[in-house]
Amino acid sequence: MQAHVLEGGFDNHAVDSSHAFRAVMTAMARPGQIATLQGALPPAPLSKAAGVVLLTLCDPETPIYLAPSHDSQQLRDWITFHTGAPFVTAEAAIFAVGTWQDLPVSAFAIGTAEYPDRSATLIVECESLSNTGAVLRGPGIKDQTALSLPKTDAFQSNAALFPLGLDFIFTCSDRLAALPRTTRVG
Amino acid sequence: MYVAVKGGERAIDNAHAWLAEERRGDTDVAELSVAQIREQMALAVNRVMAEGSLYDPDLAALAIKQSRGDLIEAIFLIRAYRTTLPRFGGSNPIDTDTMQCDRRVSATFKDAPGGQVLGPTFDYTHRLLDFKLAADGEAPKAPSTTAPTEPTPHIMSFLDRENLIQPEKTSDATPDDLTRKPLELPASRALRLQSLARADEGFILGMAYSTQRGYARNHAFVAELRIGAVAVEMDIPELGFAIDIGEITVTECETVNQFQGSKTEPPQFTRGYGLVFGMTERKAISMALVDRALRWKELGEDNLGAPAQDEEFVLYHSDNIQATGFLEHIKLPHYVDFQSELELIRKLRREAQDAMSQEAAQ
C-alpha cells in the first residue's frame, strides 16, 4: 500500500466531519445552494468535495459504486483505508461516485413504496458548478433558483418518481450542491 | 404582581446530591463493595448482564450499586455504556455442546448420557426464611467431585436421530443485529431471539405463562435446560484461525413441543429455544416458550390471535428500557398539550351549553 493512501483524511475526524456534514445537510435542505468544503485531500481524480462527502458519510455499512471515470486502484485503496466501505455494482450501491457520462443512472436503487429511503445517493463530479442554467423549484427553495446541471430531462424524470427516486450531490473541486428527488427542474 | 418560578438548574443539582446521599444510606453501616455485589448478588448481576446485553459481571455489579438495586435502572446504565463502545468484530457462534455444565436437567427422559445434574438450584429449597443468615451468612463447603471431561450431548440430538424433531435450518449468514439496524417486520427468527434474549424477564415470563394457560398453548416440555461455561472464539483474519477470547456462562433451554403434522409432513416434534447470559433459567425457559409461540407462521399453525403469537406486539413491548422511559416520561411537563386540551374542552362545553339553552328557550 502506497504511503499517500494513508494520507488525505480528516485531521480531527469528529470535528471535521461535523462541519462537513452541516455543509452537506444544508445543501440537501436547500437544493442549488453551493457550499465550500474542507478537510480531505483525496487522490485524483476524486475532487476534494467528493472526498469530504465520502469521509463524512461512508463506512463499512455503505456499499459504494465507482464509475469507470473514478475506478482506480489508488482511489479504491484510499476509500478502503479511510472508510472501510465495500465496492459493489451500481444495483447494490448506497453511494456512487463518477462523472455524469460514466454513471449508469437507471441501474441504481430508487427505494421501494414502503421504504423510499432505500435509494442511492449519487455524487456527480462536474467540470463546473454555478447558479446558472436549469431553474429549480420545490422544497428548500424560496421561489426559485438555478444550477448548472449536467442534463435536464434525467432530473425531471427522477422527480416524477417521487417519493421514490435518486438524490444527487454535485461536486467540483472543493465545492458542492445537492439536488434531492423533490426538486422540480424547469 | 407575579414573579415567575425559576431554578431548574439548582433543583437538579440538589436532587442529585440528595440521591447520592440516599444511595450510600446510613454511614454507620459499612459500604457495599462491587465485589460483594458481584459475588453475593450474582443472580441480580446475571439479569443485568442479560438484559443489558453486556457480559461483564464487574460492570453489572457497579451498575447495581449505582442504581441502589433498581435492576431496570442498572440495565439502563449498562445499555447506555455499551451502545457507543467501538466494535472490533463478531465472535463465532458459541458451541453449547462443549459446555461445562453446572446444571443440566431434562423433563423428557428420566436419564440420558451425561445424567441429570441439579447444580446450585433453588428448586427443592423450602421457601422458609433462614433467620440464621441474618446473623451469619457463612456456608459450609459443599461436597464436590471432578467434572466430567466428556462433552455432555444435547437431549435433542437423540430425538434428532429418529427424525422425531423438526430439523432447524442451518445458515452461515451473519444474523441482523437490532442494536445496529432498526427493527423491521416481519422479523427473522434470529432477530426475534435476539430481542427475546434482551427482553424484560417479567414481560417474557408473563407472555410465556399466557401460552401455558391457553393463549396459543403449544404443549412445551423442557427437553433440556443446561447452565455452564462455554468458550468464546473469534476469527482473526491476520492469523487465519480462531482464537479463544474468553469464557462466558450461559443458560440454554430447549423445549420440545407437539406438532400436528400436515398432508406432506408426518407428525414431528418442534422446538422452542432460549439462550441467555448467566444463570437465568426462568428467563431462558420463558424465552423458549415465547419463541415457539412466535413460530406459528413458519410451522403452518393457526393464528389464534393470542398476544404471544403477535410478533409486533411482543417485540415492540418487551424492552424494559424503552418501556420504562416512555412510561415515566409522562411525569415531564405537558403544560402546553394540556392547555390546548383545556381550551378545546371549554369551547366544546360552551357550544354544547349554548345549544341546550337555545333548545330550552324554543
Place this chain on the structure above:
Amino acid sequence: MSDYNFAYLDEQTKRMIRRAILKGLAIPGYQVPFASREMPMPYGWGTGGVQVSAAILTPDDTFKVIDQGADDTTNAVSIRRFFQKTAGVAVTEATTEASVIQTRHRIPEQDLRDDQILVYQVPIPEPLRFLEPSEVETRKMHSLEEYGLMHVKLYEDISQHGDIATAYAYPVKVEGRYVMDPSPIPKFDNPKLEMAGIQLFGAGREQRIYAIPPYTQVVSLDFDDYPFQPTKADHACDLCGAEDSYLDELIVDDAGGRMFMCSDTDYCTSRRKNGHVGAQGVPFKEDAA
C-alpha cells in the same frame, strides 16, 4: 467527560444518523427508520432529538433547548448541560442567538431565520398510530397514500363534538404527499411549520427520523366546511401583555384564581426588556425572574 467522543455519540453512529437525516430531507414528511442508540437519558425524554442534535452540532454552534417553550424546565436544563459537557458548545436562552434549537412541544414565537435549525423531540412519530396500532399496517397506508382513516377520524370528531377534537399533535400533509405528526406542539404552532429554517424530527424509542426542508408546503388537515383554526387561550400575557403568543395557564391562589403567561419564556422576557408590561407584570429588571 473526556472519555466520550465530541457530542457523545461515536462516529459510526453519527454517520448512520446523518445518512438518515439526508434521506429525511430528500423525502419530506417520510419517517426514515434509524438504529437509535440507548442514550444516557431515558427513552421518551428526548433521546431522538438528542441523537439528531449530536449528529448535526459543530463546535461553532450556539445551542438552545426548550421544553414547553421554556429554557428552564428541568429536562431542558438537563439536555442543555449534556451538550455543554460533551460537545463544549455555547448555549443561550435567546432564540435569535441560537444556531440550533432543540424543542419539546413548541415552536418559538420568534420566526426562525434561514441559518437556524429546529430539532424536535418526538414521542410517537406515526400520525396514524392511534387509529391503527400495527406498524406493518401503517407503513402500508403511507406507501399507498391511503389516509382515509385519518379523515374519517377527524370527521367523526365533527359529527360528535361539532369540532375537530385534536388540540395538539395535529396532523399535517407535507408537500402534498406524506401525512406527518408535527410532534405534540399545540395546533396554534402548526402554521409556523412552513418556515425559513431546517426542521428535523427525532423519535429515539420508535427509531424514526424525519424532516421538513425550508419553504416546504405543510398543510394542516381539515375540511372545506370546517377549516383548520390555530387557537390559543383568549387572553393576553399577564406578564408582557403579548396578544399573539401561546399562553400557559397558572393557578395562583387557593380560590382557583388564574393567570396567563407566555409559554415561550424568551419571547416574554425579550418583550419585557423592551418595556412591555402585562396586567399583572412589573417593569423588567435584570435578575428579577
